[in-house]
Amino acid sequence: MVRQHCKLGGLAAIYENGFITISKGEWKLRIEKAVNVPLTYGGKAVFNIQNVLPAVLAAYVQGVKVEELREALATFVPSAAQTPGRLNLFQIKKFRRWITPTTRTGSRPSETS
Secondary structure (H helix, E strand, O other): OOOHHHHOOOHHHHHOOOOOEEEEEEEEEEEEEHHHHHOOOOOHHHHHHHHHHHHHHHHHHOOHHHHHHHHHHHHHHOOOOOOOOEEEEEOOOOOEEEEEOOOOOOOOHHHHH
């Protein structure tokens, strides 16, 4: 469906060959390798690659320069301070753990009673 959309002249953000890519027809613009985007945890957090695609496309169509997109992707580093409760990676001695708090009433600790 996305390929057909692009062949008909539509614009899309796709994940292809390890790259976050803007595509239109046969034209492709490689924005950044997913492994270089901290939010994707080295390309392992596929759902965050999926989250980045529409954000990149929305910024691109609003005229944000490719260099600015790359800088934003490279400098948005997930952490307990930057993205609290949203898949945070903690290093405790030799162990690394991803932690996402869950509750019965909502996905954020602030939504609990």
